[in-house]
Each structure stands twice: as structure tokens, then as C-alpha cells.
Amino acid sequence: MIYKRVTLLCGHYGSGKTNVAVNMAYDLKSQYSDVVIADLDIVNPYFRTKDSKDDLEQRGITLISSEYAGTNVDIPAMPQQMYMITDNKNLHAVIDVGGDDRGALALGRIAPAIMEENDYEMLFVINCYRPLTRDAESTLEVMREIEQACKCKFTAIVNNSNLGNETTAEDVINSVPYANEVSKITGLPIKCTCVYGEIYESVKSKIKDVFPLNLQSKIN
Amino acid sequence: MADKVLMKGNEAIAEAAIIAGCRHYFGYPITPQTEIAAYMAKRMPKIGGCFLQAESEVAAINMVYGVASTGYRVMTSSSSPGISLKGEGLSYLAGADLPSLVINVQRGGPGLGGIQPSQSDYYQATKAGGHGDFRMLVLAPASVQEMADLTVKGFELADKYRMTSMILADGTMGQMMEPVSLDYEIAKAPEKPWATTGTKMEREHNIVNSLFLQPDELEKSNNERFERYKYIEENEAMYEEYMMDDAEICITAFGIASRVAKNAIVEARKKGIKVGMIRPITLWPFPNKPFEKTIGKIKTYISVELSMGQMIDDVKLATKCSGEYVLCNRVGGMIPSPEEVLAAIEKANGGNK
Incomplete structure (x- = not known):
């Protein structure tokens, strides 16, 4: 896929932002040498970007994460190296922002510098199988709350509609009208529709701009 | 669209409680169960329910006592240290034979411990939820689907036996996401002639209380309660x-x-x-x-x-x-x-x- 220098991922919590972020970082790394992924999640206690630390490091991707992520220090801490993203214009960055308006607040700290440089995309990750964003209208509500909290405007949509391990090709195909509706009422283009590796083959000819994901973490 | 939705365990508990008819939630934030409160805060105002963030866990459990006295389905949720704070209230609920649902999404202890998952409140839940001779129905889900199913079951059992049902989950169960189906047939809650619903000048007033002025009456209430527990032990075990x-x-x-x-x-x-x-x-x-x-x-x-x-x-x-x-x-x-x-x-x- 084509990326700007900075890719911001925001959305309702549980939409799969972290998973999309990690996979986009992998994709970026195939195009650029200097790639950074930043975990700015100040909300979620478990299942963080840091869980993919070894895999990311092995691929030569720099992980910026609060040193408290995954520990018992239960405070909304920001990683101190995050200014690297706005200071070093040679690198490409994916920023995994925490869920909802509460998570998006964290972005406010570096948003002005990102806006000023104006080489970014802010992606709205959506999933119609989440109970509070089942239709376009409720999804729009979440979008407005996030934009208000972080003082940035979304530039495109990432349709990540899924039912976890049980997602079928049909579930993904059925989510397309929803994503189109969100696109219509928000005026934002759909950057891609994400699908898990196993069903990529069966949907790639049926949906525009399909982005294959490798599941990051799984509990049996 | 699929009948299933993708939910966090904590959200599944909250939505199942709403489906079961719970319109009163009182809580205080603590990791790793905060999503229950966050979900209730979003949903309750839209359906005419009450979400209230209390000033403490102690306040929240006593608000539960208040609503339970009126016969409405009510719940609170917390994690290990917060459940310890609720201990006194759990004992009072038992002493007054009030139905309620209490969620414990356990974290590591003792003390402030940590925020990662644990099952070390087993003794507390099954043997010593508070002072005095009493039991709680303790349900232990092992999937997000069961988080929802046992929440509904918990309300039904609580009403049936006038007891507190506790969902004993852990941080992983609360945080993990799985597809769930929330298609329930909710049975009508049993009549609650003991509830303080207003006499309309048509009956004697009801009293909800755990204080007994005469020791022999207190003994009698304990014995009656344990007769009920015996019946439950023979009829309600699940595995x-x-x-x-x-x-x-x-x-x-x-x-x-x-x-x-x-x-x-x-x-x-x-x-x-x-x-x-x-x-x-x-x-x-x-x-x-x-x-x-x-x-x-x-x-x-x-x-x-x-x-x-x-x-x-x-x-x-x-x-x-x-x-x-x-x-x-x-x-x-x-x-x-x-x-x-x-x-x-x-x-x-x-x-x-």
C-alpha cells in the first residue's frame, strides 16, 4: 500500500487497531528502511503492541512503547521516545492510538507537529461486528468523539470488520455495504478492507483494496 | 449480518446484564474490569437505566443493597482489592436475603498486587466473602460466551434463592475478545413480595434488615438460610x-x-x-x-x-x-x-x- 510519512490509527476500542498497526508496519518495512511503530495506548491494560516486540525487532522495526506497558504500573504513561517521530523526518511511522475518545486524547501532545508537517494519514479503523459500532450512525458518533478529543481530522477509513478467529469470507463481504455507508456519511474514502491471511484468497477478487493481516496474538 | 458480535469479556457481562433486565449499575473503576463500567456508562442512559460511578467501592455495594431492597435487578463490578472493600456489604446483602449480581475480574494479589490476571480470590469468593455464616453463588466463566451466559444465569439464581451471585472471572477473561451470541429468552423475574415497593396503604410495610434484636431469631434465620444452601448444593452445581x-x-x-x-x-x-x-x-x-x-x-x-x-x-x-x-x-x-x-x-x- 501507499503510505504517508506518518500513519495514525484510531477508532473504537476493540476494532483491531493494534493488529492493523503491526501489519502496516510490516508492510511499510518492505518499502522503507527506517520504520517505527509507536504504541500510544493509554487505556488498554492487556494485548498491546509490545506483545509483538520480538517479531518487530527481528524485522528491524523500531518499537516505541511505554516502558510500563505489560507491567503492573497502571498509569496512562506516554513513551518518552515518541518525539522521535516528529523530530526525525527520515523515518516512516505507524502510530497505534488507544481506543475511543479517551485513548485519542494522548495524540493531542504530538498532533500539532504532525499537522504542521502535513505528511500524514489519520485512519479510522471500523468493525461492524463490535456491539457499539454495528451501524454507520453509531460509528459516526464514535468518530466525532475521537476527532474532538485529539483535535485532528480523519483522512480515510480502514474497514477491519471481523469476528476474531471465526471470521468467514462472507462476514467480510457482508461488511462492505456498512463501510460504504460510513464512507458516504463521513465523506472519507476507504483506504482498505483488512482480512486474515487464510481468507484473503477468497475475497481479494470481490472487494477493492484488500489488505491481508497476519493475526498478532491469539488465546486458545 | 452475522448473529454474533465480537466482544471483550467485560463488555459481554455488561450487555448480558442489560438483556437480563438490569437497569441499575453502581461501580468504581479498577483495572482489569473498567470496561464494564465504561460500557454501562455508554448504554444505560440510552435505555433509561442508571449508571452511577460511586465515590468508592463501599458506597457502590451499599447502593446495590438499596436497589436490591426494592426488588429490581442490580449489579456492581470490581477487581480483587475492590471486592475486599465490598466485603461488609456482601455480608449485609446475605443477612437481609437480597438478590444481587457482583462481578470480580480478578487480578494478582495480595494487597494492591498487580493488574495482570489471577484466580487467587477463590477462598474469598467461596468461603469468606465477608463476616458471618453465609454463601454466595459463585460462577466461573471460561469463555466470553460464558461471561454473558453466566451473567444471565447469575441474575436468575440470585432472584430464585434471594442471594448474591458472584461471577468469578479473571483479567484475561475480562480483556480477551471472542465472538458471542446474545440471543436469550429471559424468563420473567419471580414475584418479590418482600420488596420495599410502597404499601399503597394496602398492606403492612416490608422491612429489609440484617439486624436481629433477639439471638434466637438470628439463629433461626441462619438455620433457614442454610436449609436453602443445602438445597442449592444438591440442585445447582454446574460442571x-x-x-x-x-x-x-x-x-x-x-x-x-x-x-x-x-x-x-x-x-x-x-x-x-x-x-x-x-x-x-x-x-x-x-x-x-x-x-x-x-x-x-x-x-x-x-x-x-x-x-x-x-x-x-x-x-x-x-x-x-x-x-x-x-x-x-x-x-x-x-x-x-x-x-x-x-x-x-x-x-x-x-x-x-
């Missing part, structure tokens, strides 16, 4: 048996530990080891019957727990100390790996073969 038909080694585990154990059992079976599992779904009443059946057949019981070994005591009692007992555990927020459980199975089977 799952997994590959127990020909088992010589029996794993016992609940919640997240049972999922890890299942993976280990599958691996052990591939190696020809006859191992199965009894998974208690109700921790109180403890499912004694399936354990009694194993006496004389099982030589080793392996209790997989995220605690220093608490449920293992009930396993010994249920099997009348007839076998050997091994604890396979991790604590402090750590989870045993399938490999660790497999190693314990292989050792019980006489070493690596």
Missing part, C-alpha cells in the same frame, strides 16, 4: 467433563486455567496418556458428584490454578483424599503455559515416555 471416560489422571481447573489445561490434555492424549478434566462452572456449590465418581479410578489429580493452590482443597474434600494431589500453578499475574501443564501430566504418568 464440564472433558475426556474423563477412560481417564487415569484428572485435571481440575476453572476459567482461563481450564483453557490452558485443555490444550495440554490434547497434547498428552497424542502421547497416549489417559488424562481428562473436570471443570467446575459453579465454584459454590462445588460440583462434588463428578468428583465422587472418580474415587478409586483416578490415581492423580492435578489442580491447575492461578493461585498458590486454593481449589485443590475442595478437590481433596470431594474425592475424600483418595488419590495423589499435584498443584500446577503460576501466580502474581502469570499464566501457566500448556507446556508446563503437559510436563505436570507427564510427571504424574511416570516421567517422560
Whole structure:
């Protein structure tokens, strides 16, 4: 896929932002040498970007994460190296922002510098199988709350509609009208529709701009 | 669109409670259960319900007492340290025979402990939720679907027996996401002639209270309550048996530990080891019957727990100390790996073969 220098991922919590972020970082790394992924999640206690630390490091991707992520220090801490993203214009960055308006607040700290440089995309990750964003209208509500909290405007949509391990090709195909509706009422283009590796083959000819994901973490 | 939705365990509890008719939630934030409160805060105002963030856990449990007195379905949720704070209120609810639903999404302890998952409140939930002689119905989900199912069941049992039902989950269950179906037929709640609903000048007023002025009356209320408990022990125990038909080694585990154990059992079976599992779904009443059946057949019981070994005591009692007992555990927020459980199975089977 084509990326700007900075890719911001925001959305309702549980939409799969972290998973999309990690996979986009992998994709970026195939195009650029200097790639950074930043975990700015100040909300979620478990299942963080840091869980993919070894895999990311092995691929030569720099992980910026609060040193408290995954520990018992239960405070909304920001990683101190995050200014690297706005200071070093040679690198490409994916920023995994925490869920909802509460998570998006964290972005406010570096948003002005990102806006000023104006080489970014802010992606709205959506999933119609989440109970509070089942239709376009409720999804729009979440979008407005996030934009208000972080003082940035979304530039495109990432349709990540899924039912976890049980997602079928049909579930993904059925989510397309929803994503189109969100696109219509928000005026934002759909950057891609994400699908898990196993069903990529069966949907790639049926949906525009399909982005294959490798599941990051799984509990049996 | 699929009938299922993708939910976090904490959200599944909150939505199932709403479906079960709960319109009153009182809580105080604590990791790893905060999503229950956050979900209720979003949903309750839209459906004419009440979400209230209390000034403390102690306040929240006493608000539960208030609403329960009026006969409405009511719940609160917290995590380990917060449940300790609610202990006094749980005892008062029991003393006044009030139905309520209390959620404990456990984290590591003791003390402030940590925010990672744990099962070390087993004793507290099943034996000592507060002072005095009382029991709570304790339900232990092992999937996001069960988080929802047992929430509905918890309300039904609470109303039926005028008791507190506790969902004893852990941080992993609260935070993990799985597809769930929330298609329930909700039975009408039983009549509550004891509730303080206003006399309309048509009846004597009801009193909800846990204070008895005469010791013999207090004794009588205790005895009556324990008659009810006896009936529950005989009729409400829930459990799952997994590959127990020909088992010589029996794993016992609940919640997240049972999922890890299942993976280990599958691996052990591939190696020809006859191992199965009894998974208690109700921790109180403890499912004694399936354990009694194993006496004389099982030589080793392996209790997989995220605690220093608490449920293992009930396993010994249920099997009348007839076998050997091994604890396979991790604590402090750590989870045993399938490999660790497999190693314990292989050792019980006489070493690596």
C-alpha cells in the first residue's frame, strides 16, 4: 500500500487497531528502511503492541512503547521516545492510538507537529461486528468523539470488520455495504478492507483494496 | 449480518446484564474490569437505566443493597482489592436475603498486587466473602460466551434463592475478545413480595434488615438460610467433563486455567496418556458428584490454578483424599503455559515416555 510519512490509527476500542498497526508496519518495512511503530495506548491494560516486540525487532522495526506497558504500573504513561517521530523526518511511522475518545486524547501532545508537517494519514479503523459500532450512525458518533478529543481530522477509513478467529469470507463481504455507508456519511474514502491471511484468497477478487493481516496474538 | 458480535469479556457481562433486565449499575473503576463500567456508562442512559460511578467501592455495594431492597435487578463490578472493600456489604446483602449480581475480574494479589490476571480470590469468593455464616453463588466463566451466559444465569439464581451471585472471572477473561451470541429468552423475574415497593396503604410495610434484636431469631434465620444452601448444593452445581471416560489422571481447573489445561490434555492424549478434566462452572456449590465418581479410578489429580493452590482443597474434600494431589500453578499475574501443564501430566504418568 501507499503510505504517508506518518500513519495514525484510531477508532473504537476493540476494532483491531493494534493488529492493523503491526501489519502496516510490516508492510511499510518492505518499502522503507527506517520504520517505527509507536504504541500510544493509554487505556488498554492487556494485548498491546509490545506483545509483538520480538517479531518487530527481528524485522528491524523500531518499537516505541511505554516502558510500563505489560507491567503492573497502571498509569496512562506516554513513551518518552515518541518525539522521535516528529523530530526525525527520515523515518516512516505507524502510530497505534488507544481506543475511543479517551485513548485519542494522548495524540493531542504530538498532533500539532504532525499537522504542521502535513505528511500524514489519520485512519479510522471500523468493525461492524463490535456491539457499539454495528451501524454507520453509531460509528459516526464514535468518530466525532475521537476527532474532538485529539483535535485532528480523519483522512480515510480502514474497514477491519471481523469476528476474531471465526471470521468467514462472507462476514467480510457482508461488511462492505456498512463501510460504504460510513464512507458516504463521513465523506472519507476507504483506504482498505483488512482480512486474515487464510481468507484473503477468497475475497481479494470481490472487494477493492484488500489488505491481508497476519493475526498478532491469539488465546486458545 | 452475522448473529454474533465480537466482544471483550467485560463488555459481554455488561450487555448480558442489560438483556437480563438490569437497569441499575453502581461501580468504581479498577483495572482489569473498567470496561464494564465504561460500557454501562455508554448504554444505560440510552435505555433509561442508571449508571452511577460511586465515590468508592463501599458506597457502590451499599447502593446495590438499596436497589436490591426494592426488588429490581442490580449489579456492581470490581477487581480483587475492590471486592475486599465490598466485603461488609456482601455480608449485609446475605443477612437481609437480597438478590444481587457482583462481578470480580480478578487480578494478582495480595494487597494492591498487580493488574495482570489471577484466580487467587477463590477462598474469598467461596468461603469468606465477608463476616458471618453465609454463601454466595459463585460462577466461573471460561469463555466470553460464558461471561454473558453466566451473567444471565447469575441474575436468575440470585432472584430464585434471594442471594448474591458472584461471577468469578479473571483479567484475561475480562480483556480477551471472542465472538458471542446474545440471543436469550429471559424468563420473567419471580414475584418479590418482600420488596420495599410502597404499601399503597394496602398492606403492612416490608422491612429489609440484617439486624436481629433477639439471638434466637438470628439463629433461626441462619438455620433457614442454610436449609436453602443445602438445597442449592444438591440442585445447582454446574460442571464440564472433558475426556474423563477412560481417564487415569484428572485435571481440575476453572476459567482461563481450564483453557490452558485443555490444550495440554490434547497434547498428552497424542502421547497416549489417559488424562481428562473436570471443570467446575459453579465454584459454590462445588460440583462434588463428578468428583465422587472418580474415587478409586483416578490415581492423580492435578489442580491447575492461578493461585498458590486454593481449589485443590475442595478437590481433596470431594474425592475424600483418595488419590495423589499435584498443584500446577503460576501466580502474581502469570499464566501457566500448556507446556508446563503437559510436563505436570507427564510427571504424574511416570516421567517422560
